[in-house]
Every structure is written in structure tokens, then in C-alpha cells.
Amino acid sequence: MRLNDAVTVIQPLDETAMVAARERQTRLTKPAGSLGALEGLAVRLAGLAGHCPPPIPKRPAVAVFAGDHGVHAQAVTPWPQEVTAQMVANFLAGGAVVNAFARQVGAAVTVVDVGVASPILATPVRGGETVGRGGELWARKVRAGTRDLAVEPALTPAEALAAVEVGISVAQDLVVEGYDILVTGDMGIANTTPAAALIAAFTGADPADVTGRGTGVDDATLAHKTSVIAAALDLHRPDVHDPIGVLAAVGGLEHAAIAGFILGGAALRVPVVLDGVIACSSALVAAAMAPYAVGAMVAGHRSAEPGASVALSHLGLAPLVDLGLRLGEGTGAVLALPIVACAVRVLHDVATFDSAGVAKK
């Protein structure tokens, strides 16, 4: 599916299904509203599926999009760039936190090389069992890292579009394989810098309000990182009416691919659980391209990165998990998967007051 096709296909949530889900919530054996945010979540997922009850998600797939960043040259992080490729190898071996979480909740892990700069010490494979051990590598590199957004556009528009379409195709391939809920993951040393730039561009927020410590930089590096982002926005003056142009100017390859991944999920009416600040920045791109894509988004967690909360507010999404995580990889979103499944299962399994013979107040 090309970007234009995906954008055309993405439609609003189905009001009839949502009305049916809201009505069903009132008949189940629980006080009205007593499941808090889970009730509205189940209603939205009915709207996405187009019927009530919507399917209980049973086969989650995490796609970890990996890429490198030219802006690493500006010393926005103390971690060497090679760590991106090293962590990709760690995902493939099953040794990262996202693997541990995915194993616990029964999710598959797919690692998509959309732009890693260093050699990955692992053989790309495609197919085969992925749950219970490491992830599998999908080789979809658009280029070996972005250019330095502090001095020139990070990508050409054609490269940005290609990365978005990688994301769409990954979503499509996973859904064809039978996965029924998608989880965004990311890996890319320095990638909170383009994420903050994207969030500032799309929300109009001050760079100082959306730039965070990423992996844990000190005060001086945080101030420097913020000034790099502010200067890049001044240099490129990205136009939010041209989302591909914004991605090209100050984005990243994994940011672009995740935007496409969200659009692919939305086009196929499959929920996409957003992880942290990288996913939130990508979600703004996706929403700028196709506003109804927000209907497919589930905010998995609130990252400790300040930009994530700014982006979620802009999108009108409330996170399911809020535990101070700031790791990326998809970890926060994977924690939310059982909550999403529980919210939907209520509409399937819970007895009504009438059927259970329980009196109402």
C-alpha cells in the first residue's frame, strides 16, 4: 500500500458500533462508569473494528524500527552511535527489555532496519517462529542513517516517503500474517532529538518544553540539545501542511517508518499501541497526513520525556501506563497490551444484570 492509498482508506470510527458498545457497557454487571478509562477504550476499539464487541486482541506484534542520526555529530548524547546496531543484535538474540516484556505477554518482536548506520552482526532472516525467543530482522534500509539536521535536511522528501512506506508495508505484512494488534518500537541513538523537533514543529510548543534527557543526559547536554533543536527549526522552518517535508527536514528514518506503521494499522482497522516519545512524534506526523488515523491509536504509556505528554495532549490521547519509563524499544506499550485485551474482553465475557439475576440500584 502506498502512502496516498493508505491516507485515502483511513476513515472515521464507526459510530453505530460505538453506540452499541456504550449501550452494552450500561447493561453489564458493574456500576456505570466503574471501569474508568477502560470503558471508553473498548468503545473506541469497537468503532475501529466496526462492530460490537470488537475482537479481543490475541496476537500482538511489536515492530522495532531502528535507525541512526546525523545529528549524533552534535554531541546530543553520550552514547556511541554503534550502540544502535549493537542493540539490534541484542533484540535479535532476545536479550533486551522489549524481548523480556514481549515474552511475558506473548507478543512477537520484529526488528526493522530502516536506517542503521553501522554493520549489524546478525543474519537477516524472514519468517519462522519469533515468540519466546528473540526477534527477527527485516532488512528495509532506506539509507545508513540520516544527515545532520543541524546543518542540512535530515532526508530528501523521497527518502522520507520511502521510510513511511516501509512502515506501511511492515504493518500490512504483519496483519496479513495474522497479527491483530500492532505495537510501535524504536531504537536509534540520538533519536529523541528529531522526536523533540517533530513535536515542536507539529504542536507549536517551545523546544525547551518538549526536549528531554533521553537516556539520561546532564543539564549541560540538555541545554545544548535544546539549542540544537531550536536552531534546526529556525534553519528549516518546516511547514506542518507538508508532513513529508517536516520529516525530511528534522525527522528520522524510524520516525518516518513508525508514522507509516501507524497509518498502515489505521488503514487496516487494527489498533496500534504507541510507545514513548518517538512514537508520539510519529503519531503527530501520521495525524497530520490522515487525521482519522488517531482513531486507531492507543497511547500505551506516558514516557518520562516531556515531549511525549505534549504530543499526547495534542492528539487527545490519555496513556494507559504511567510508570516513569523512558527506554523506548516498545517497552511501555507492551506493558499496556494486557490492559487493552482486558478492556475488550469485558464486552465479550461479562454477564448482564438481566442474565446474571443481579438487581440494579
Next chain:
Amino acid sequence: MRLNDAVTVIQPLDETAMVAARERQTRLTKPAGSLGALEGLAVRLAGLAGHCPPPIPKRPAVAVFAGDHGVHAQAVTPWPQEVTAQMVANFLAGGAVVNAFARQVGAAVTVVDVGVASPILATPVRGGETVGRGGELWARKVRAGTRDLAVEPALTPAEALAAVEVGISVAQDLVVEGYDILVTGDMGIANTTPAAALIAAFTGADPADVTGRGTGVDDATLAHKTSVIAAALDLHRPDVHDPIGVLAAVGGLEHAAIAGFILGGAALRVPVVLDGVIACSSALVAAAMAPYAVGAMVAGHRSAEPGASVALSHLGLAPLVDLGLRLGEGTGAVLALPIVACAVRVLHDVATFDSAGVAKK
């Protein structure tokens, strides 16, 4: 195990195991601190187990303690008292929200009748498969509902002690059966009234600050409920140095049993995941009896009932899930179970920087 034995057995968390867990967190392939609250949780569970890594919880058991309340006569809730027994039958048939959630995450549901006033239209059973369908009923009734705490003590001290010891024995029986993480559940029309009274008594908070809408009462009923609680505290003047006396004066049978259940888990060094405001009030009772019992407590979620947050602050516990639930039954705590397992699994599965060949900053 009698109460005195449990209190004697409960010891502090093991510092050596916690030091080992903290040190291990620093060597795993993730930025220091990037798992937020999950890191400290895993450290505490290592301290509870007495070794690092602690076991990954694999067999969760929810015990739903059910009881009725004489204070129902004061019109603190619009729901008929018979709903307690009707919901017990619903739990046994597998039709309540806690059953749906437990099915999703693979937890067993046990329903303990510690004080239901109306006949339960189901046959008490003991033993047999419980995961995947409804719960099983354990008949441990101490008395058919409490007395009206607005006019007399709800229980005699002997009854309160008996209910506490029911909870201890339920914890013990479940652990002997191989369950390795316990979840508190409750059912009892009007039971947020004694919960608020217990929380006010143990924390010193004003009744107005800890009394909530329960199943969703209107402003007038909330004001009346608050005044009933304030008047009962004035009438009985419970002494927090006599926790059994406090339970007897203004508590409930399920509140007492859950306090015992927590103490039983703590004595056996098994984590106990607290649900909402009923569990939080019981946790205050348990902590008053055995302060080190707090080490076994995991705050599953933040109930929308204001008293829950006051109690958790008093105990120094931060909740894992915060989604506005106010249903009870154990529902909020069950949502937290996969998060607890993920937190512990990190200490087992995640590679170290050295073993994975990942550079540090």
C-alpha cells in the same frame, strides 16, 4: 497460622538481595533508571523473596472476600444488600469483570464467603480447576453480615479476629496449592463506608477527605455517608494501637479477612497485590499489626475512591495502574499482574552490557 504467629514471622525485606538486585539493574542493557518504577518494584520483590533474581510470578490467585454490612440500614448506598450474594453467584458462574480480567491474564479466582447475609444461590465447592471459567466458593462465614457501626460496634473482637484468621488461612491454603502471587478482591454492598472509617481512623484524615462515591452515589448521599462515618468515629473513638478493636468498631468482615490475607502472604514471603479502597483500608490494619507486612504489598492500582490514595500515601506505596477504576472485586489489581511479572522478568532475561557486547556511554 494464627494471627500472633503470622505477626511474629513477618520480617523485613532482605537487604542483601535488594543490594544484589540494584546492582544487577545497573549492568543490564538499558540506561540506568530507564524502567522507572519497575526497577524499584523488582528490587523490593527480590527483598521479599530473599534472593536475586526473585521468582517470576507464574500462578496468580485472586481471593474475593465477600461480606455484608449492617450500616447498609443507614442508606449509604442505593444498591440492595442482596446484590452481594447475587454478585457472588456471578463470580462463581464466571460472569463478573474480575472473572474476565483473570481469564485474560491467567489468574485463578477464589470467592470466600466470610460474611454474606443473603443466601448464595450456588453450591460451595472446594478444589477443581478454576482458571478459565468461574471462581470457586470457599465457605468461611464468620457471621451473616456485620452489625450497624452507626449504632454499635460492627463486630465483637472475637469475630474480627476470626475473620482476620480466615484471611490468613486462605493465603496459606493458596500458597500451599502453588499459587505464587496473591491478589486481594472484595465484594460487599456498602463496604466503602467501613473502608473510609478505617482509613480515617488509621491515618487521622478527616472523614470528608476519605469518603467517596463508591458505586456512584449522588451528592446528598455522599454528604450523608460522610456524616455517618464521622459520627461512628465519634461514637466508638477507635484506638489505632488496638487494630482488632478498630476492626471490631468500624470495620467489615471482608476488610478483616483481607488484612489477614495480606499478613498471610507477608508471612509466607509471597507478594500481595492490593486492589482498591477496601484493600487499602485492610492494608492499614495489616501494617498496624505488623509494620514489615508493607514489604509484601504491591499497590495494584489507584482507585477513584479518595480514601485509597490517602491510605497508599500513608503506607508509602505508589500504584502501578491509574485508570480511574472504582469497581473492586480485585479488578484493578489483576490489571497490574502482567506489569509485576514483567518487572521481575527483567532481572532474569535481560542481557548485560558485557554479555551482549553493547557499549556503555
